[in-house]
Amino acid sequence: MAARNTAYLLVGLLALLHTWGVTAHVEVEMEDRVEVFRGETASITCMFTSSEGVGGIMIQWFFMTQTGEKQRVFYQDPTGTVVxxxxxxxxxxxxxTGAxxxxxxxISNVQLDDELEFICLVKGLTAGTAEGRxxxxxxxxxxxxxxxxVQTGISLNDGPSKIGTCEVKNGFPWPNITWYRNNAPLRGSPDVLKVVPSTTVxxxxxxxxxxxxxxKVMKEDKDDLFYCEVKFFVPGAVRMTETRHINITVYYPSTAVNVWVESPKGNIKEGDSIELxxxxxxxxxxxxxxxxxETGENTIDSNVLVLDNVTRRNSGVYQCVSMDMDTYEEISGNTTVFVNYLDPAxxxxxxxxxxxxxxxxxxxxxxxSSLQTQIVWLKDGEAVSMGNSLILKDAxxxxxxxYVCVVTVLEIEGMETSGTLHVEVKGPPEIMKPDDTEVEESFGTTVDxxxxxxxxxxxxxxxxxxDGKILPPASQIESWGEVHSVVSIKVTSDITAFCNASNDxxxxxxxxxxxxxxxGFIIAVIIVCILLLAILGSVLYFLYKKGKICGRSGKQDLTKEKSSKDNIVVEMKSDNTEEAVLLGVNGEKQPPSHQGGAYLNVQK
Incomplete structure (x- = not known):
């Protein structure tokens, strides 16, 4: 009975309000979208207002299934809540609670299947219904x-060809791929460029x-760099990354051939090795x-030709031919090789x-020579004349x-030749005088x-x-009109030696x-010895006269005629022609006729 009365009361109230012309309403506000990474937690907020207040509000949450159906996940009214x-x-x-x-x-641990549209439905008793999504x-x-x-080359004659493939995997939502060539984005063009995308779930x-x-490639594409730019979405932003850069091999026919000498750089000389x-x-x-x-003797199917130890005969025109084996078309180029030479002097x-x-x-x-030369004449390693002529005046x-003639090509290092000339000047011998010909040496030594x-x-x-004695040389060397002779002499006295040279x-x-x-010391010793002998003889003679020796006794007859055999003569003479002294047994000086040497004569 009380419930019925309450219902009548509410109906009467509504009628009264309608009669008064007052309109009740409900408003709901929600974000258009909420973005999260997979595995994160998502929070979806529903804010509402009602002219009736919140006392009699009913709130429901729904989500739209993949098939377009509404499915409720939450219900709330003044009497309770249901999940x-x-x-x-x-x-x-x-x-x-809505209050x-x-x-x-x-929603925790959001998954890919959670990407849905959520609906918040708010209904008042008389204010009507409002929802947000x-x-x-x-x-x-x-x-x-x-x-x-692509791993293979692309020919200009081919039509549009595959250049490469870009791929980005395991993203959500769909990433976007854009091709670039040399930092410029590529756009599709009929019969020239096409981008073919494909997707996989x-x-x-x-x-x-x-x-x-x-x-479709062109010759200029051989140096181009291709890469892909990938854009993908993240919560609240768009990010971008790039692949590595690649180039492609473009095959194109030849229009010119170039041939050159790779080594040596600069002038070539005989004996060099040439690499073309x-x-x-x-x-x-x-x-x-x-x-x-030109002769065809040196031919090789390669882009490198090596010639060792070249001569002037290797000079000439060398040709390089390029043949397209698909079309059998030929193009060629050439270069001229000149081998410089220098003949023997x-x-x-x-x-x-x-x-x-x-x-x-x-x-x-x-x-x-094929090049200008310089000529120098050398003697004993020193330059004595320049030019091709050598003039010796008043020889x-x-x-x-x-004399050595050296011919040099100044333009090329190491390019030279030489010749020799031996000059003899005829004439009488000429002895080259030494610094000193007066030699003083110790007695008994050997001098060279x-x-x-x-x-x-x-x-x-x-x-x-x-004194006319011939001395054998210790050594004697003869060369180029010169003689070097050495003699060894032992010094036993003063000597005079002669070097005699002669020719025609x-x-x-x-x-x-x-x-x-x-x-002089030796002579002095000899003189002293002679004096001692003389004194000894005088003493012996004196003792003999006195009968002290040889069995004699008594006085001798001093008046007895002296016999020549009883004379003792001593002569002393030096090499310096001092005056000779002749002594008899009684000390008398002997006649000069006895001079001429040093001797001892005892007469009885």
């Missing part, structure tokens, strides 16, 4: 994109996109390069020449010797005397002493004076 079991069991929760004008549905968007980052170019529900580029190379401006694998000379007079002292000699040196023995002689014909050399034109003489040191 429907189903798709979001254990993952959905609702916060708020505040806001209610939030929270929010789409839940789920995102998954894709794998890094890949690109693969993986078993996981993730999305993969593949894109193929098909294009050629290249055409095409790159078709069916083209063949052939290098050959020719010296006139040839080998050797003899010139008289005081006369003049002119010699020439020439070498045929002397100093002019004799070996040297004699250097020049002349032509080669002089003969002999050694002699002042005259003689020359060198004198060495050797003084023996220590000679």
């Amino acid at each position: 429907d079991k189903g798709t979001f069991t254990d993952r959905i929760s609702v916060n708020g 505040t004008g806001e209610i939030v549905v929270t 929010t789409k839940l968007k789920v995102f998954v980052l894709p794998d890094f994109p890949t690109i693969e170019g 993986e078993s996981s529900g993730l999305l993969s996109v593949k894109s193929e580029l098909i294009m 190379q050629c290249r055409d401006n095409g790159n078709k694998p069916s083209s063949i390069l052939t290098i050959s000379d 020719a010296v006139m007079p040839n080998n050797s020449v003899v010139v008289a002292q005081g006369m003049e000699l002119t010699a020439t040196c020439n070498a045929l 002397t023995f100093d002019s004799a010797g070996q 005397l040297t004699c250097n002689v020049r002349g032509f014909p080669t002089p003969s050399v002999t050694w002699t002493t002042s 034109f005259g003689t020359d003489l060198l004198t060495y004076n050797i003084a023996a040191k220590g000679n």
Whole structure:
């Protein structure tokens, strides 16, 4: 009865309100979309207002299935709350009671299937009904994109050909692929360029996109770089990444051939090794390069030709031919090779020449060369003349010797030749005087005397002493009109030695004076010995007269005529011709006729 009365009361109230002209209403506000990464938590908020207040409000949550049907997940009225079991069991929760004008549905561990449209329906007792809708968007980052170019070359004669493939896998929602060439995006053009996309839904529900580029290539494309730009969506933004850059091989026919000498750089000389190379401006694998000379003796099916130890005969035109084996068309290029040469030096007079002292000699040196030469005459390693002529005026023995003519090509390092000329100057011997010919040596030592002689014909050399003795040389060397002779002499007294040189034109003489040191001391010793002998003889004679020796006794007859046998004579004489002293037994000086040596004579 009370319920019926309440119902009548409400109907009466509504009629009264209608009579008064007042209109009740409900308003609902929701976000258009909520975006989250897969596995995150999504919160969907429903805010509402009602002219009736919130006391009699009924709230329901629905989502639209993939087939377009509404499915409720939540119900609330003044009498209670119900969460429907189903798709979001254990993952959905609702916060708020509606008393505040806001209610939030929270979905945890969002999955791809949760990408649905959610509806918040609010109904008042008399204010009518209002609803709001929010789409839940789920995102998954894709794998890094890949690109693969064609492995084979593409010919200009071919039509549109596959350039490469770009692919990005396991993203959500669909990634977008754009092709670039040299930083410029490629757009489709009939019969020239086409981009063919394809998509795949993986078993996981993730999305993969593949894109193929098909294009008619041109020669300029051989240096182009191709890559893909991939754009994909994330919550609240769009991101972009690029693949690596690739190039393609474009086959195009040759229009020109170039051939050149790779080494040596610069001028070529005989004896060098030459490497010739050629290249055409095409790159078709069916083209063949052939290098050959004018004679055809040196031909090779390659772009490299090597010639070792070349001569001037290798000079000439070398040709490189490029043949397209598909069309048998030929194009060629050539280059000229010149091998520089330098003939051996020719010296006139040839080998050797003899010139008289005081006369003049002119010699020439020439070498045929492909380049300008420089000629230098050397003697003993020093330059003595420049140019192809050598002039020796007023020839002397100093002019004799070996001359070397060196011919050099200045433009090419190491390119030179040489010839020799031996000059003999004929004349009498000439002994080259030593610094000192007065030699003083100790008694008993050995001294080496040297004699250097020049002349032509080669002089003969002999050694002699002042007493006519011939001394054999210890060594004697003869070469190029010169004689080097050495003699060894043992010093036993003062010696004078002679070096005698002679040939057909005259003689020359060198004198060495050797003084023996220590000679006066020996003479002094000899004199002392002689004096001692003389004194000993006098003493013996005196004792003999006194009868002290030999059995004699008594006085001797001093008046007895002296016999020549009883005389004792001692003579002392030095090498310096001092005055000789002759002593008799009684100390008397003997006549000068007894001089001439040192001796002892005892007479009885």
